[in-house]
Amino acid sequence: MALYKREFGENFKLGFNLADYPWLTDKSWHNDMSPSFFFKVGIKHLVLWVDYETPDDREQSEERYVVMTAINEGTDSKPEINTGEDSEVVFTTESPSNLMAYLNKLASAH
Structure with missing residues (x-):
């Protein structure tokens, strides 16, 4: 079972097929508000947050999908990718x- 489904329930729908983006690494954690996936573009780390389909189920986000800058607090071989106060949307x-469309554009740049 996918990590995001273990952390947020088997019925959580991403709205896209995760298998189409094998470079997205699931870093979902039940203490977060929603599932998240990290990836790297060039030397920058980014995190995609995927919130609930229904706005009423969301704690904070106005938009369902948010990509933010992130930092690696680990190593290249054992990354710990996190967003923080300095992260930008x-x-x-x-x-x-x-x-x-955004993810496909990034994938073509790889």
Whole structure:
């Protein structure tokens, strides 16, 4: 079972097929508000937060999908990718199709 489903329930829907983006690493943790996935673009680490489909189920986010800058507090071989006070939002959308277009653009840049 996927980590995000273990942490947020088997019925949590991402709105996209995670298998289409094998470079997204699931770092979901039940103490967070929603599932999260980290990835690297060039030398920068980023985290994708995926919130609940229904806005009423969200604790804080206005948009369902948020990509933020992050830092690696671990090593290259054992990364610990986290967002913090200095993290910046680089992309937000409510739309799964807009998110997939963004991710596909990043994938083509790899």
